[in-house]
């Protein structure tokens with residue numbers, strides 16, 4: 034594939050620390066619920082992520098990788114809590130890089146949203162029926178003993194010792210991700226998982242130094258950032274995904290996000306990945322959202338902190354993605370479900386926006402034919418091109 038030198042904002046190159054992406058498009062982390070034995074990745078993950086890199090994004094993130102066995106959401110999630118898992122992730126990082134995208138890994142502890150069924154089995158806490166089918170529940174932890182949803186498992190509030198060990202596990206997982214060849218890291222602090230459960234006053238009613246006012250509720254998120262920054266190579270960037278608002282009365286607010294983002298920036302976090310929601314019924318993916326519904330969060334965080342930001346959420350049109358970058362509302366634009374629908378979305382966006390009208394950045398096995406297909410659309414129908422069988 035050729036490199037593109039473009040004046041179309043979405044297709045300008047972007048740097049973070051020592052790495053540079055070929056464009057501003059990111060494949061958002063997406064759980065596949067396809068782990069093999071011992072939470073190892075399978076051929077599915079390799080094919081899925083390699084295909085997305087072929088599709089032309091500048092940065093491709095893996096799904097959330099659990100930093101502890103109990104920090105998985107489901108039995109079908111991949112982990113990075115041991116070296117065998119990191120070893121198995123190496124070919125994935127290599128395959129993403131081979132096709133020109135930066136390989137990124139996301140780290141998670143699912144907290145009180147751990148020990149659940151995969152979405153298509155109901156997405157409830159695991160129960161005796163699941164245990165009988167070989168998927169037993171396990172005890173969950175969180176900031177406080179408040180279940181994520183009605184009828185879900187009640188988590189145990191984390192002790193100080195557990196907090197320290199979990200920070201350490203995030204840091205060790207970061208080191209393993211670097212050893213596996215990933216060049217960008219994303220810490221999952223959003224969507225109601227462990228870190229978010231400490232941030233939101235709706236999930237955190239602790240009376241120790243990890244609860245109470247904003248300083249207390251931010252403490253764990255910041256300690257994770259410090260621990261990871263210390264282990265992750267200093268020349269490589271870290272993204273931090275936040276739920277910028279809970280969208281619930283008494284919940285986490287955008288004002289608080291701005292304060293937290295500044296503190297994360299001071300601890301060496303490079304990009305604030307601006308998502309939202311995930312507590313209770315307020316799912317980040319609830320139906321009825323507008324295209325680009327989370328852009329106002331990245332816009333404000335970027336403006337008020339001076340940090341680079343990423344936006345995500347129902348960005349389906351190339352023109353919208355381009356306009357977000359052109360107007361300075363985000364530095365990086367992530368796409369999720371649209372890339373499941375069309376893994377070549379970034380390559381197509383480049384054609385559509387005029388950044389690559391001749392398909393020069395497509396793999397030649399595709400691009401050579403497609404450019405001629407376009408020419409034949411413009412000339413007389415039915416004319417044979419050379420080499421066409």
Ligand SMILES: Cc1cc2nc3c(=O)[nH]c(=O)nc-3n(C[C@H](O)[C@H](O)[C@H](O)COP(=O)(O)O)c2cc1C
Pocket residue numbers: 061062063064065096097139221274308318345346347348367368369370371
């Ligand atoms: C199948 C699926 C799995 C997801 N898994 C993750 C995940 O592992 N980590 C994460 O931060 N977000 C996850 N998300 C949220 C997406 O990264 C993204 O933020 C969300 O889908 C909104 O973007 P979209 O409208 O372009 O899909 C997932 C979404 C989907 C559809």
